[in-house]
Amino acid sequence: MNIKPASEASLKDWLKLRIKLWNDLEESHLQEMHQLLAEKHALQLLAYSDDHAVAMLEASIRYEYVNGTETSPVAFLEGIYVLPEYRRLGIATLLVRQVEAWAKQFSCTEFASDAALDNVISHEMHRALGFQETERVVYFIKKID
Ligand SMILES: CC(C)(COP(=O)(O)OP(=O)(O)OC[C@H]1O[C@@H](n2cnc3c(N)ncnc32)[C@H](O)[C@@H]1OP(=O)(O)O)[C@@H](O)C(=O)NCCC(=O)NCCS
Numbered sequence: 680m681n682i683k684p685a686s687e688a689s690l691k692d693w694l695k696l697r698i699k700l701w702n703d704l705e706e707s708h709l710q711e712m713h714q715l716l717a718e719k720h721a722l723q724l725l726a727y728s729d730d731h732a733v734a735m736l737e738a739s740i741r742y743e744y745v746n747g748t749e750t751s752p753v754a755f756l757e758g759i760y761v762l763p764e765y766r767r768l769g770i771a772t773l774l775v776r777q778v779e780a781w782a783k784q785f786s787c788t789e790f791a792s793d794a795a796l797d798n799v800i801s802h803e804m805h806r807a808l809g810f811q812e813t814e815r816v817v818y819f820i821k822k823i824d
Contacts (some may be wrong), residue, residue: 747813
């Protein structure tokens with residue numbers, strides 16, 4: 680398994696995996712991806728098996744308050760996706776470890792993340808990788824026109 684930072688050259692590989700994780704329009708992804716590549720507080724990793732992109736991870740350094748944390752800034756796992764046929768091979772584990780090393784340059788001592796309430800596989804992965812559950816949150820919205 681070869682892990683590389685995403686780049687303009689690997690944009691298509693990254694996009695293909697990103698769309699599988701977040702079902703949005705391609706155009707909205709591309710604009711954000713270009714911005715992320717230029718952002719030094721953001722990390723994007725791709726995992727390759729031979730020449731085939733099989734997983735992606737996005738992380739950031741968050742300076743605003745993150746639920747459950749005690750310090751600032753913290754590293755934050757924004758998204759992770761592994762193609763189904765490559766799961767349970769330790770790829771997410773390898774990717775997440777790289778975030779921990781990357782976050783040291785920002786003096787982070789906490790690494791936070793979130794997951795949908797029903798994504799129990801993600802919960803299992805987080806626990807296996809040393810994360811502890813802090814809070815369960817319900818978001819609300821109200822239209823005000
Ligand atoms: C969650 C996900 C990223 C895990 O990737 P992965 O490469 O399979 O994870 P790893 O192989 O590194 O697994 C690490 C540990 O997590 C736990 N784990 C991972 N998948 C699991 C599953 N399906 N059931 C139970 N535990 C699981 C295990 O403890 C595993 O260690 P083990 O295989 O030695 O038992 C992958 O399933 C995925 O892409 N899911 C869809 C996208 C998603 O939900 N992303 C997270 C959004 S918050």
